[in-house]
Amino acid sequence: MLMLLCDTRFVALIGQLTDTHVLARDDQETEVFVDNNARLVDAVASIRAETTPVDVLIGTGDLANSGHPAEYEALLELLEPLDVPFLALGGNHDVRELLRSSFPGTPWVDAEHASWSTVVAGVRLVGLDSTTPGEHGGRLDEERCDWLDGVLRAPFDGPTLLAMHHPPFASGIRWMDMHGFPGLDLLDEVLTAHPVDRILCGHLHRPMASTFAGAPAQVGMSTVQHVALDLRPDAPVAVIDNPVGYQLIDVRPDSIVAHSRYIRTAAPVIPAWASEFDQ
Numbered sequence: 001m002l003m004l005l006c007d008t009r010f011v012a013l014i015g016q017l018t019d020t021h022v023l024a025r026d027d028q029e030t031e032v033f034v035d036n037n038a039r040l041v042d043a044v045a046s047i048r049a050e051t052t053p054v055d056v057l058i059g060t061g062d063l064a065n066s067g068h069p070a071e072y073e074a075l076l077e078l079l080e081p082l083d084v085p086f087l088a089l090g091g092n093h094d095v096r097e098l099l100r101s102s103f104p105g106t107p108w109v110d111a112e113h114a115s116w117s118t119v120v121a122g123v124r125l126v127g128l129d130s131t132t133p134g135e136h137g138g139r140l141d142e143e144r145c146d147w148l149d150g151v152l153r154a155p156f157d158g159p160t161l162l163a164m165h166h167p168p169f170a171s172g173i174r175w176m177d178m179h180g181f182p183g184l185d186l187l188d189e190v191l192t193a194h195p196v197d198r199i200l201c202g203h204l205h206r207p208m209a210s211t212f213a214g215a216p217a218q219v220g221m222s223t224v225q226h227v228a229l230d231l232r233p234d235a236p237v238a239v240i241d242n243p244v245g246y247q248l249i250d251v252r253p254d255s256i257v258a259h260s261r262y263i264r265t266a267a268p269v270i271p272a273w274a275s276e277f278d279q
């Protein structure tokens with residue numbers, strides 16, 4: 001019988017919050033499907049209560065709902081109880097300048113290109129800005145891919161996670177795919193030359209997994225409504241209030257396991273089962 005021995009040493013726990021679509025505190029007019037800000041309150045409380053502390057949180061875009069300055073003020077207030085670093089990325093609902101000024105500690109590339117790269121707990125984290133002001137879909141160009149190439153070319157002894165708002169694969173959900181993603185050929189070239197260990201995305205509001213350039217690529221669930229799962233070629237625009245939450249990426253020497261943490265549906269651990277597995 002083949003025994004697979006795993007290296008269970010813990011390296012890092014990376015949290016991913018995505019598509020929080022925060023509203024201004026006094027916004028009574030914007031039509032939303034759920035209470036976006038209350039969902040983030042719940043997520044932050046849940047992250048604080050994690051039995052294994054999160055080393056860093058990545059916010060993979062659409063952190064604000066419409067990019068109004070008051071939304072970023074509310075976002076910072078809602079994130080304030082967290083005592084871990086927060087690495088923000090822009091989504092198509094964000095405004096780059098406001099995101100940059102709201103998170104001044106992030107090592108942004110420049111005013112037109114809100115990417116960053118850093119190392120936390122032995123893991124290289126790279127955030128790639130896939131947004132273009134005024135556009136719903138993702139777009140990459142030579143400048144951004146050249147920057148990424150330079151980052152990934154540098155020697156690093158450890159795993160690399162690449163975060164970006166727009167996933168580099170088609171979801172099969174018509175209205176989320178219809179804008180395409182120009183520049184993916186450039187990204188494919190870079191990642192083929194310099195592989196990463198995992199690609200973490202948002203934008204689609206529902207969890208899904210695929211691959212890109214040989215790397216596992218996944219979308220994290222939003223804290224607000226999900227895009228409805230409808231794979232018909234004429235699927236209408238539709239959202240659904242599925243259970244929501246955030247992602248925990250458990251990085252170990254020989255594995256990277258992505259977990260979904262649901263909020264508002266959590267049931268207590270059943271101690272009776274624990275003793276059986278502790279043998």
Ligand SMILES: [Fe+2]
Binds near residue numbers: 019091093203205
């Ligand atoms: Fe979104």
Ligand SMILES: [Fe+2]
Binds near residue numbers: 092165202204
């Ligand atoms: Fe988005």
